[in-house]
Amino acid sequence: MQLDAKIPEGPLEEKWDRHKASMQLVNPANKRKFRLLMVGSGLAGGAGAASLAELGYEVECFCFQDSPRRAHSIAAQGGINAAKNYQNDGDSVRRLFYDTIKGGDFRAREANVYRLAQISTNIIDQCVAQGVPFAREYGGTLANRSFGGVLVQRTFYARGQTGQQLLLGCYQALSRQIELGKVRMHPNTELLDVVVVDGRARGIVTRHLRTGKIECHAGDAVLLATGGYANVFYLSTNAKGCNVTAAYRAYKRGAGFANPCFTQIHPTGIPPHGEHMSKTTLMSESLRNDGRVWVPKQAGDRRPAREIPTEERDYYLERIYPSYGNLVPRDVASRAAKRMCDLGHGVGPGGLGVNLDFADAIARMGKAEVASRYGNLFQMYQKIKGEDPYETPMVMYPAPHYTMGGLWVDYNLMSTIPGLFVLGEANFSDHGANRLGASALMQGLADGYFVIPYTIGDYLARSGSSGVGTEHAEFASVRRSVEERIQTFLDIGGERSPDSFHQQLGKLVWDDCGMSRNAEGLNAAIEKLPAIREEFWQNLRVLGRGEELNQSLEKAGRVADFLEFAELLCRDALAREESCGGHFREEHQTPEGEALRNDEDFCHVSVWEHQGEDEPPVMHKEPLEFESIHLATRSYK
């Protein structure tokens, strides 16, 4: 596997401009001769599909939901970052770049992150032009707030529904192109495999989730914008349908998988309760703008929060990290919460929770102002927990939320399979070992609106038209394997549901490869996984038929891929003998329990190459070179 990141020459500030100027172009009249297959309709996929169609390409867009408007980007709450410096508080492209690199614990590619920071400002312009109703000041200008890991106010937001409003902007742009006939939308359609012919991605095989129809689609390029894999933990803040299948299928067809162990555990999730729980719910990081995090000073203190006097409370984030306080990055906040709970200071059922308290904010600015900023989040919390956060603190515990790892891509967002591009959360490129709040929306839209429209043109101009149609033998062969796999699921006739395997897997991965990891646990997990897989293939029960809406069958396919993928995740976590960002190896920590990086040996991207069904994967390294900033110990104190 050749890993050429294709980072353009020249100073960091000029790389993207130089690259744009040197890329080959496709004649506007020739663009309609290229057919592009976009899988996913979230911020990256929706923005990409719409923008490519506007340029004149023929786009086919696929999503498993019943409408592209329901992609999981919709659930993002807090906001989107951009280096606009509208607040005059010292923000700049350079600062956003630096914050993101540092936030990612120096495990992201400099050139990609710099481009992201540059593009961030265009995104806000584009979204406003589309009619995204961002929050505004009385003078009519855009409002900002702060997110974790930064000391400026650069986050744009639309109440607690920023992801929804940005996605609706994309969805509307996409709808316009559908109406114009430039995008053919395939809702209720799930990718089940990627077709590679002569080393190039030439198409996909899909299943229509309502009719069960298996279809082949050929294109000049395949673009995956299929999101992350946090559902490998079963309980996560991701939507129930989020899955690793597209990325994992591509991996098995030859795409390198980068840094799978970089998973983000978000500090403010609603703690799990009971066996029946089907997912965790996130409470936006924006709450940490005004909410204060604390636990009782006395371990085992079970008094209700309001009965514990201030001097007996430990506002531990403010105490340990005075300069960032409650707004430390997510990995830092999550680990601190876990540490407090492990020491017996946790609150709520099982002692697995910390208080997020708004009493001071309410006293300072009044209940009405707090409600105007966070009303919908408070309402959501109250519905789930049956407790009123205006009266009593929220109880929070970290929850799997986002995955920084993903398919390896070069500067042009192309994977190791030529013609296979990967956008948004599905790729690995911009967040290193930890993503800062309000940066996922930024990256998804950057990739979709402003990167892929340029870089794909260069690929198409150089490679020319594919000339491979669905009549090619490889399509028939992949289609057959997809059909056989579906039939196998239906024929096993065992005892257990796909969900029960998913739950079992999730617990294992959470325990051994969750917020903190060690070699012993990871080795044990790698040993246990084959047995779970074996039982899955012998004891699975999927009722119903393949030629109709069959939600168990959908789950079976996704769980089967998670069961294999989990091993890759654990292997990567085992190989990375350092702690950085969201990846915390217990063997590598400072005396204060902070992550201890090892730049000497691990300043690289780990890229895994599939070797066949019974062979362990091989790891390749893309060294990370920092020319513009020097590697520093990450401190938020």
Next chain:
Amino acid sequence: MNLTLKVWRQKSSREPGRLETFPARDVSPDMSFLELLDLVNEELQGQGVEPIAFEHDCREGICGSCSLMVNGRAHGPETGTTVCQLHMRSFKDGDTITVEPWRSSAFPVVKDLVVDRSSFDRIIQKGGYVSVNTGSAVDANAILIPKRDAESAMDAAACIGCGACVAACPNGAAMLFVAAKINHLVHLPQGRIERATRARAMVAQMDQEGFGHCTNYYECEAACPKEISVENIARMNREFLKASFSAQ
């Protein structure tokens, strides 16, 4: 809690459906309504009965996938709530709960509790957008928008496209859904340029999809999980009327 569920089961749009009764035992009040269905489905699969199909995804009340009539009410008894955010503490031990799909001829049943809402997408495709290509935007702060207008736009834009308004309306009207999008955009200067063509085209598509007309029952507002006001419908009617008199 122990409950009795009466659930609509229908193999496909071509076959008739009927209510079937299932017991639900050991239900925790902390469960969401969809987790109750998960529980029932897990039991059904154990018995060799095909699980109940229902739409869901984010389970946080924002994606708009879930779509159940619970005891005859869209999204169930609580106001401002999607059914995924409805918790079993809203019910009591021994209750019998009827669960049906959205009721509307414009939303045909696909299977069990799953309906086809693609008509909503087709309405948006007719003009529920600002026609601006990527890359041609001016600086974001070059368009000043009074806070009040931005808030009104956001109130309307909060629509999650779930279809509860249609399911709750005795006429099966989609007026609240269409009005929400028209008003979101008309409150903003960017959206006003195409206001007339948008209002005409979206309303025409709404009619073509077979949705009913508004006769002011206000059931849509009561059922809307995002509590979008029926005032939007009045404003849409005004938009449509003005558009009808403006040049094509």
